[in-house]
Amino acid sequence: MNSESNQALVVVDGVDKVFHRGSEDIHVLGNLHLKVPAGEFLALMGPSGSGKSTLLNLIGGLDQPTTGNVMIAGELVHELSGRELSAWRARHVGFVFQLYNLLPMLTAERNVELPLLLTHLSRAERKKHVETALAVVGLSNRARHYPRTLSGGEQQRVGIARAIVTDPTLLLCDEPTGDLDRKAGDEILDLLGALNREHHKTIIMVTHDPHASARATRTVYLNKGQLSNEPVK
Secondary structure (H helix, E strand, O other): OOHHHHHOOEEEEEEEEEEEEOOEEEEEEEEEEEEEOOOOEEEEEOOOOOOHHHHHHHHOOOOOOOEEEEEEOOEEHHHOOHHHHHHHHHHHEEEEOOOOOOOOOOOHHHHHHHHHHHOOOOHHHHHHHHHHHHHHOOOHHHOOOOHHHOOHHHHHHHHHHHHHOOOOOEEEEEOOOOOOOHHHHHHHHHHHHHHHHHOOOEEEEEOOOHHHHOOOOEEEEEEOOEEEOOOOO
């Protein structure tokens, strides 16, 4: 790795990803190179099946490359053991999902607290972190509400609070506005923008919506396993 690579928060270097289906090899990503500086809000666009979510999963340590390296904050993620990887994700990565992934039997504050249960924080310390995260997303007054009583936009705000409650190095957002109407989606994009500008969070957002990608500071395009700085035609 050169000095420029070492300065980037995220470095994807020569990554291939191949899935095996019976005797068939499915090449999803091919010789991918991507650098994301700390503090960037990157949008990752491309058609369905282009490998966007696969790339996001590799960066988040949810999957491993077939070949190549994925380095986050100077650490080769794919070389970590299972236990090391779980601890690394808890410390460095916050995930935001399209369908929120909230547990319906838990209140908003309990959903937000879940990542903290993997830490050594006391109950009082966890409570303080949860209150701070809910305040950041503007949901302090909904802390004890269950997901079924919240709007889609509010549920996604809870999802974002859960993602930031550990103060992660990196936020990975997979179609965070994909299940919302335009008004609620714009509110979520406003929130992500504020987290990037005011809280200096590095964000990588997968989206198919040009309206959403316009909020990012940079957009890259993925098509047939290849990255480009130009839109897919």
